[in-house]
Amino acid sequence: MIRRKKQRIIKLTLGFLILYLLWSGFLFLRYSSPKPSHAAPNPLEIVGIYHVHSTFSDGTKTPEKIANIAAGQDLDFFILTDHGRPNFDSLASEGWQQGVLLLAGSELSVNRGHLVGLGFETPLQPFSQTAELAAAQIAQAQGFTVIAHPYSKVHWTWGKYAGYSGIEIISTDTILRKNFIRLLPILPLIPLKPRIPVLKLLQHPSRNLRKWDELCREFPIYGFYSCDAHLWYGPLFSSLRLHVLLDSALPEDFTEARKTVYAAIKRGRFFNAVDAAAPSQGFRFWGQGQDGSIDMGGTTSQLPLLLQIQAPPALAREVRLLQDGRIIQCTTEERISFEATQTGTYRVEIYLREPTPMTQDCPWILSNPIFIRKN
Ligand SMILES: [Zn+2]
Ligand SMILES: [Zn+2]
Incomplete structure (x- = not known):
């Protein structure tokens, strides 16, 4: 009797194991590497990573080793955001590393949550623990601030707007904490196809949007x-990337290059993309008015404004144009023009309709807005 029970348990375990192997094998084989980009390389579109921790705070690799990884992925820059108010050691590590621009901001623990300071000159004294004061001090030091993971374990408590330049929309800190259980069945795939577990975890960031x-x-x-x-x-570096648009190629001089990248990010001249799902290079969003064109991130009072969207070519996708968070146009075309006749905040979300491990309701490309305001 006991022997038969034992045999049944062994059979069930084996059956489960075979099913699991079949399922993970299917996942492994189904998703080959993303299709190569159809857009020609463009020195005015540089690609990098925002929000990285090194051994200067709670990261597991040194800035040099992280630069190695970034160089291996042909990235142009990455931004360290080690904890501190600021993290002086991390700031001192800035420079060119193996052809990659290593920039360092800091992630400040303040009374409202975590606030990332970027592009500032190294201060003589630590920044304040009060969010509003820290944001003002960083602005005074030529920098700008981003509200980090507003709905994670360390969440942001909303108060008076203190001139913050940005807010994190997707944060792997939030995703990993909330979805760790979902990760367990795909854990063995990490050494084989590391991008699959990361892509599988991404979800539509409804609350942040x-x-x-x-x-x-x-x-x-x-x-x-x-x-x-x-x-x-x-x-992670292959998954969540910033594509920054420049007016001229990145200078070789480090100080100039740093200034150029931060100036573009501060003006919102970048879009976000999940490149591990499919290459996003070549996406553009701009406005054309009677008095001239307006870049993504810009503010204008020109009405009407012809909004123009160029989606990356040769990929099945759904392009959504939103006004104040409402979808006003949804199409699968590659080139879209829309005449905006009202003030508002206009931005673009693109969803992939190709088979990828990423859930189809996670924005593959997320633009920054064009703001049409009254004079
Ligand atoms: Zn962080
Ligand atoms: Zn944080």
Whole structure:
């Protein structure tokens, strides 16, 4: 009797194991590497990573080793955001590393949550623990601030707007904490196809997008896909990226290059993309008015304004144009023109309709807005 029971348990376990192997094998084989980009490389579109921790705080790799990984993925820059008010050691590590621009901001623990300071000159004294004061001090030091993972374990408590330039829309810190259980069945795939588990975890960031749209009604504020990498740098770097648009190629001089990248990010001249799902290079969003064109991130009073969207070519996708968080156009075309006749905050979300491990309701590309305001 006991022997038969034992045999049944062994058979069930084996059956389960075979099913699991079949399922993970299917996942492994189904998703080959993303299709190569159809767009020609463009020195005016540089690609990098925002929000990275190194051994200067709670990250697991040194800035040099992280630069190695970034160089291996042909990235142009990455931004360290080690904890501190600021993290002076991390700031001192800035420079060119193996052809990659290593920039360092800091993630400040303040009374409202975590606030990322970027592009500031190294201060003589630590920044304040009060969010509003810290934001003012960082602005005074030529920098700008981004509200980090507003709905994670360390969440943001909303108060008076203190000139923040950005808010994180997707943060792996939030995703990993909330979805850790979902990760368990795909854990063995990590060494084989590390991008699959990361892509499988991404979800539609409804709450963050809603809040962003709400904030944008009053202030121009930009959305960031945040790696918040402490480990797993390779898979995370291939997944959540910033594509920054420049007016001229990145200068070789470090100080000039740093200034150029931060100036573009501060103006919202970048879009976010999940490149591990499919290459997003070549996406553009701009406005054409009677008095000239307006870049993504810009504010204008020109009405009507012809909004133009160029989606990356040769991929099945759904392009959504939103006004104040409402979808006003939804299409699968590659080139879209829309005449905006009302003031509002206009932005673009693109969803992939190709088979990828990423859930189809996670925005593959997220633009920054064009703000049309009354004079
Ligand atoms: Zn944080
Ligand atoms: Zn962080």
